[in-house]
Amino acid sequence: MTPEFARRTYQEVVDHMLGTLSAQGILTDTAPGSVTRTLVEATSREFAELYARMNAVYEAGFLETATGSSLDQLVALIGLTRLSGETDIVEMRFERDNRVSARVIIPAGAVVTVERADASRVSYAVLDGDELRAGENTIEVALRALPDPDDPDADLSVNGDDVTLNNATFVAPIAGIASLSLVGPSVRLGTNETDEQLRKRARMAIASAGGGTEKALEQALMEIEGVNGVRLRDAGDPLEGVPLRPGEIEIILDGDPKDMEQVKQAIARAKGPGIIARLASTQNVEIGGTLVIRPASATLSNSQALELVRNCEALITETVDKLDIGDGLQWNRLLAALMSVENLGDILIDQSSFTLISTIDTQTIAPGDVSIRETQRLVPGQETNSLIVTLEDRPTLLIGVQLTADITEPTGPVIDQFTTELRQSLGTYLEAIDTSKPNAVLTLAETVTALAADQTMTVLTDQITLTNFSLTALETGEGSLQNLTSDGTQQLSIPQNAILRLADPIVSFTWEDPA
Structure with a gap:
C-alpha cells in the first residue's frame, strides 16, 4: 500500500505551508505577490519535485507499478529479460489426450524442441501460460525462441519447410496433451515487449516457480501423469470434509496418478513453508x-x-x-x-x-x-x-450376448476385436428386423445363422453356436428380462414399433478351458 503523503502536488504543498504559517500567526500576508507567498511558492516547487521523485522510487520496487528500465531490473531478479523486437515467435496447436476429460494446464516456460528441415534443432518456450478447458480438444499457443547459449547470433526461425516436416516434441511432456503441431512459420515480434506483457510473464513465472500459491500447487500437480484436476481447501473454506486448522490445506486430486511419490514430492516443492498438506482423492x-x-x-x-x-x-x-x-x-x-x-x-x-x-x-x-x-x-x-x-409408447429392447467359449481365455486384443465385430454384425442384423409390423420375433437359431454367415466376423467365429451362444433381452420400460438359450426353439416376441438396441457392454464371457 502506498504510504500516506507519499506524493503531494505543487498546489497541495503551497496550501499546506501557507496554512501552517497563517495558523501560527507568524506571517499572515499570504496574498499573491507578497514576500511570504513568493518564498513559499519557490520552496514548494522543489518539494513537489522531491515528492514526485521519491514516489517514483517507491513504485519502481513493485511489479504492478514499475515501468521501463525499473521493471527490467525488477524482473531480472527472477531471471527474466524483456523480449526484443528481434525475438522469433511461433504458434503451435496442442491436442488433448482423449483419456483426460478435465482441464489441462499449459505452464508458461514449457519447452518444445523443433527439428528443422536441415536437421538442426531449435528450442521454443510457451510465452504465456494457458489452459485447455474441459470440452475443448485443441488450443493454439504462442511460443518464443530460446537463444542458443553456444551461438547467440544463431538463426532460430522456423520456415515453411519446417512446418511441413512438423517435427516438434516436448522436452518434458505435459499430462493431458497427446500431440502438438506447428500452425505456421515463425514471425519476428517486431516491437519490444511492452511493460504489461512483461508483467504478465513475470506473474506466471512467480506462480509456477515461487511456490506457496494455489496456482503453483495446481500447476505442479497437473503436470503429473494421471492427475486430471486439483481442488484446494483450507481452514476458512466451508467445504465438507475433515475439519482443518489454520496452517493446514487439503489437496483433492481428481484422477489416478501412477506415482504417488511423485505427487508427494510435487506438493513438498510447491507448498508454502510451514504449511501442512493433507491429500485426498475424489469419489x-x-x-x-x-x-x-x-x-x-x-x-x-x-x-x-x-x-x-x-x-x-x-x-x-x-x-x-x-x-x-x-x-x-x-x-x-x-x-x-x-x-x-x-x-x-x-x-x-x-x-x-x-x-x-x-x-x-x-x-x-x-x-x-x-x-x-x-x-x-x-x-x-x-x-x-x-x-x-x-x-414414449415405443418400448426399447436392450440386446446383450453371453458367450461360453470352450477355449482358454484369449488375450485382450482378441476380445476387443471380437466385441467390435460382433457389435457391427449383430447391430446390422437387428436393424433389418421390421418392428413396425405385428408379431415380429427374434430367434436364437436365426441369429446364430446370420452371424456365422457374416464374412466381417474374423475371430472366435467357431464359438458362435447354439450351444455356446445365448441372447439376453431387457425391456427398459417394464424392466423384464428374457433369455434365448441353447435349443434354438425359443422366440422373443418383439413389441410393435419397438426399438432394438445393443446393450453396453454387448457381451459377457465365460471361459471353459478344454484342458
Whole structure:
C-alpha cells in the first residue's frame, strides 16, 4: 500500500505551508505577490519535485507499478529479460489426450524442441501460460525462441519447410496433451515487449516457480501423469470434509496418478513453508436412470427413432463429462440443450428418473438439479447404471450376448476385436428386423445363422453356436428380462414399433478351458 503523503502536488504543498504559517500567526500576508507567498511558492516547487521523485522510487520496487528500465531490473531478479523486437515467435496447436476429460494446464516456460528441415534443432518456450478447458480438444499457443547459449547470433526461425516436416516434441511432456503441431512459420515480434506483457510473464513465472500459491500447487500437480484436476481447501473454506486448522490445506486430486511419490514430492516443492498438506482423492458418483422422451413426429422410422435416442444420450454424456470436481448437474441447462436435438418434442419428467450411485449409497430422484460434494465428481453411469433414453409408447429392447467359449481365455486384443465385430454384425442384423409390423420375433437359431454367415466376423467365429451362444433381452420400460438359450426353439416376441438396441457392454464371457 502506498504510504500516506507519499506524493503531494505543487498546489497541495503551497496550501499546506501557507496554512501552517497563517495558523501560527507568524506571517499572515499570504496574498499573491507578497514576500511570504513568493518564498513559499519557490520552496514548494522543489518539494513537489522531491515528492514526485521519491514516489517514483517507491513504485519502481513493485511489479504492478514499475515501468521501463525499473521493471527490467525488477524482473531480472527472477531471471527474466524483456523480449526484443528481434525475438522469433511461433504458434503451435496442442491436442488433448482423449483419456483426460478435465482441464489441462499449459505452464508458461514449457519447452518444445523443433527439428528443422536441415536437421538442426531449435528450442521454443510457451510465452504465456494457458489452459485447455474441459470440452475443448485443441488450443493454439504462442511460443518464443530460446537463444542458443553456444551461438547467440544463431538463426532460430522456423520456415515453411519446417512446418511441413512438423517435427516438434516436448522436452518434458505435459499430462493431458497427446500431440502438438506447428500452425505456421515463425514471425519476428517486431516491437519490444511492452511493460504489461512483461508483467504478465513475470506473474506466471512467480506462480509456477515461487511456490506457496494455489496456482503453483495446481500447476505442479497437473503436470503429473494421471492427475486430471486439483481442488484446494483450507481452514476458512466451508467445504465438507475433515475439519482443518489454520496452517493446514487439503489437496483433492481428481484422477489416478501412477506415482504417488511423485505427487508427494510435487506438493513438498510447491507448498508454502510451514504449511501442512493433507491429500485426498475424489469419489465418483455415477448418474444413470431412464429418461422418457416424446418425438416431435409419431411417424419416425426405426432408424430415425434410434438416432434420436442416441443423440440425446450422447448429449447427456458429453454434458456430464465436462463437469469439474464438485460441479453438479444443472437441469435447466441440460433441458435447453436436449430440446435443441432434432426430432425431439418433449421430455416426460413424471415418467423419468435419475439413479445416483456412490460408494456411500444409491438414490433414485426425479430429473432435476444434481448436487454433489466438493470432493466428488459426477460421471456417466457404467454398465447396469447407464442412463438410457427411451421413447414414449415405443418400448426399447436392450440386446446383450453371453458367450461360453470352450477355449482358454484369449488375450485382450482378441476380445476387443471380437466385441467390435460382433457389435457391427449383430447391430446390422437387428436393424433389418421390421418392428413396425405385428408379431415380429427374434430367434436364437436365426441369429446364430446370420452371424456365422457374416464374412466381417474374423475371430472366435467357431464359438458362435447354439450351444455356446445365448441372447439376453431387457425391456427398459417394464424392466423384464428374457433369455434365448441353447435349443434354438425359443422366440422373443418383439413389441410393435419397438426399438432394438445393443446393450453396453454387448457381451459377457465365460471361459471353459478344454484342458
